[in-house]
Amino acid sequence: MLDHDVIIIGAGFAGLYQLYRLRQAGFDARVIEAGDDVGGTWYWNRYPGARCDIESVEYSYSFDPELEQEWDWSERYAAQPEILAYAQHVAQRYDLRKDITFSTRVEKLDWDEDATRWTVTTDDGQSRTAAHVIAATGCLSKPSRPRFEGIDDFAGLVYWTSNWPHEGVDLAGKKVAVIGTGSSGLQTITAIAPIVGELTVFQRTPSFAVPAHNGPNERLARVRPHYQAYREASRMTRLGFQCDDGTGFLAETDPAEAAAELSRRWDIGGLCYNSGFRDILTDANANEVAAEYVRSRIREKVEDPELAEKLSPRTYPIASKRMCVDTGYFEVYNQDNVSLVDINEEPIHRITSTGIVAGGIERECDVIIMATGFDAMTGALGAMEIRNGDRTLRQKWAHGPRTYLGLMSEGFPNLFTITGPQSPSVLSNMMTSIEYHVDWITGALKHLREQGLNRMEAALDAEDNWVNTTNDAADLTLMPQAASWYMGANIPGKQRVFMPFTGGVGTYKQICDGIAVAHYHGFELS
Numbered sequence: 296m297l298d299h300d301v302i303i304i305g306a307g308f309a310g311l312y313q314l315y316r317l318r319q320a321g322f323d324a325r326v327i328e329a330g331d332d333v334g335g336t337w338y339w340n341r342y343p344g345a346r347c348d349i350e351s352v353e354y355s356y357s358f359d360p361e362l363e364q365e366w367d368w369s370e371r372y373a374a375q376p377e378i379l380a381y382a383q384h385v386a387q388r389y390d391l392r393k394d395i396t397f398s399t400r401v402e403k404l405d406w407d408e409d410a411t412r413w414t415v416t417t418d419d420g421q422s423r424t425a426a427h428v429i430a431a432t433g434c435l436s437k438p439s440r441p442r443f444e445g446i447d448d449f450a451g452l453v454y455w456t457s458n459w460p461h462e463g464v465d466l467a468g469k470k471v472a473v474i475g476t477g478s479s480g481l482q483t484i485t486a487i488a489p490i491v492g493e494l495t496v497f498q499r500t501p502s503f504a505v506p507a508h509n510g511p512n513e514r515l516a517r518v519r520p521h522y523q524a525y526r527e528a529s530r531m532t533r534l535g536f537q538c539d540d541g542t543g544f545l546a547e548t549d550p551a552e553a554a555a556e557l558s559r560r561w562d563i564g565g566l567c568y569n570s571g572f573r574d575i576l577t578d579a580n581a582n583e584v585a586a587e588y589v590r591s592r593i594r595e596k597v598e599d600p601e602l603a604e605k606l607s608p609r610t611y612p613i614a615s616k617r618m619c620v621d622t623g624y625f626e627v628y629n630q631d632n633v634s635l636v637d638i639n640e641e642p643i644h645r646i647t648s649t650g651i652v653a654g655g656i657e658r659e660c661d662v663i664i665m666a667t668g669f670d671a672m673t674g675a676l677g678a679m680e681i682r683n684g685d686r687t688l689r690q691k692w693a694h695g696p697r698t699y700l701g702l703m704s705e706g707f708p709n710l711f712t713i714t715g716p717q718s719p720s721v722l723s724n725m726m727t728s729i730e731y732h733v734d735w736i737t738g739a740l741k742h743l744r745e746q747g748l749n750r751m752e753a754a755l756d757a758e759d760n761w762v763n764t765t766n767d768a769a770d771l772t773l774m775p776q777a778a779s780w781y782m783g784a785n786i787p788g789k790q791r792v793f794m795p796f797t798g799g800v801g802t803y804k805q806i807c808d809g810i811a812v813a814h815y816h817g818f819e820l821s
């Protein structure tokens with residue numbers, strides 16, 4: 296006797312929607328969530344300035360037209376409190392919380408081949424059984440916490456953007472240090488610079504950032520009357536949101552025309568900056584033109600030319616890391632109370648009771664904010680012991696993840712991953728990718744039930760082919776050239792392999808739809 300048909304791990308947008316769909320299809324499903332409420336990313340990352348980089352018209356569920364019509368997004372790019380409120384609204388509206396066990400972390404999954412079931416063990420010592428497990432554990436949910444020497448001696452306060460206190464932090468007038476200049480760092484720095492006493496930013500690698508030009512959400516009213524058709528179109532795009540993709544090649548475009556197009560996109564704002572030409576991510580010269588345009592805008596914004604140069608990325612192609620979408624980030628460095636430490640020139644030596652020593656100089660601070668990122672894509676999965684007999688997923692993926700379609704991994708039957716490695720996931724509007732995976736997995740479970748089957752596993756040859764396909768697709772781009780978290784390069788000792796599928800959301804959907812129609816070709820069903 297099983298405790299549940301399905302156990303879902305995680306109550307972010309993926310887990311919530313998966314629960315809704317399974318319940319609707321008549322399965323008994325239970326969600327187990329480490330946090331004490333829903334929202335995932337938007338529950339944990341409550342740092343000042345946290346905001347979406349996808350327009351709210353697109354970064355929202357599409358599964359229920361009524362939900363679409365009733366929820367108002369106030370800004371073009373929603374801020375964290377509004378996105379969290381939306382997740383809470385969804386949980387309330389569909390009465391999802393009653394099937395979620397909160398404040399409980401899954402530690403172990405054990406596959407029993409004879410009984411065709413998983414045993415799920417949690418940190419409260421309990422075990423539950425289910426025929427299927429769906430990991431909705433998030434691509435960016437396991438924080439990376441580098442150990443800085445002396446951190447325990449620090450007499451001030453240390454905060455992590457990835458686990459920001461719910462009650463907020465009063466930083467007014469304080470001396471604050473921020474380590475890390477990815478999206479989380481940039482947003483935090485921009486938000487706190489006007490209120491802190493002194494701000495010292497420790498930068499290892501500068502980020503490319505395009506302006507958000509955030510404001511009232513004027514697009515929502517225009518899109519709403521034909522929302523479903525709009526979503527349908529978004530599902531077939533490269534990035535899971537609509538971008539007015541250019542069809543020309545930058546390398547073949549007259550320089551003045553190219554600059555005009557980049558400038559037009561800069562003025563619109565947001566991640567579509569890179570979509571003006573087809574070769575920005577495949578041709579190093581084209582990429583450099585797009586990169587240099589951003590650097591020229593940084594030089595316009597930052598008054599001190601030396602500082603502008605330090606803030607200008609030069610060591611990796613533009614868009615080979617997820618771009619930042621900023622709201623006045625570079626201008627912050629014109630303030631007298633803000634200073635930048637380039638830790639390539641002045642490496643962090645240690646943290647003392649009163650501050651951070653870098654390049655032989657101690658910068659005093661009352662608060663240190665760590666914006667040091669995540670063990671992305673595989674981190675949350677690797678944190679659990681996922682076992683089938685003497686094989687563990689951790690061992691199998693020691694040299695990089697191996698999946699079929701980013702949905703399943705051979706040797707671990709009846710275990711699905713939402714936005715898993717080797718799917719478009721983090722290269723896309725995650726809402727589009729989450730909804731697609733949830734619908735696909737729900738379809739597969741319904742198919743098994745209709746056929747009187749109870750076991751599904753990726754076939755080894757299909758998996759090998761897909762791993763090769765994703766590697767080949769990545770190698771056609773400049774993306775593997777960056778030491779990014781897409782590559783696992785931010786985690787010491789982690790195998791460097793490009794993890795997401797670069798072929799695009801629409802193409803990926805066509806592949807997976809085709810595989811489902813072809814009786815789940817490449818999966819073994821029994």
Ligand code: FAD
Pocket residue numbers: 304305306307308309310327328329330334335336337338340345346347348349354399400401402431432433434435436479675679713714723724725726729
């Ligand atoms: P998550 O929201 O990460 O939820 C996973 C949940 O699983 C978490 O609540 C976690 O506590 C739980 N969990 C994990 N392991 C266990 C375990 N072992 N046991 C129990 N529970 C567990 N994407 C975009 O497309 N656009 C954006 O603008 C954007 N902004 C982002 C900003 C930040 C700060 C971060 C960190 C990510 C951002 N992302 C963005 C990516 C974001 O993660 C996704 O958009 C989306 O919210 C992911 O939803 P999810 O449900 O898949 O995962």
Ligand code: N01
Pocket residue numbers: 346347348349435441474475476477478479480482498499500617619620638666667668669721780785
């Ligand atoms: O993490 P990151 P993030 N010493 O890995 C530095 C999404 N997101 O949380 O680049 C010193 O990008 C590290 O330096 P380097 C989005 O997908 C979206 O900011 O490794 N520095 C880097 O500067 C994003 O891409 C939004 O050289 C150290 C920073 O810390 C993803 O989440 C907002 C260090 C980490 O940057 C991750 O973003 C937030 C060390 N030991 C997040 N270790 C939106 O705007 C790391 N660093 C939508």
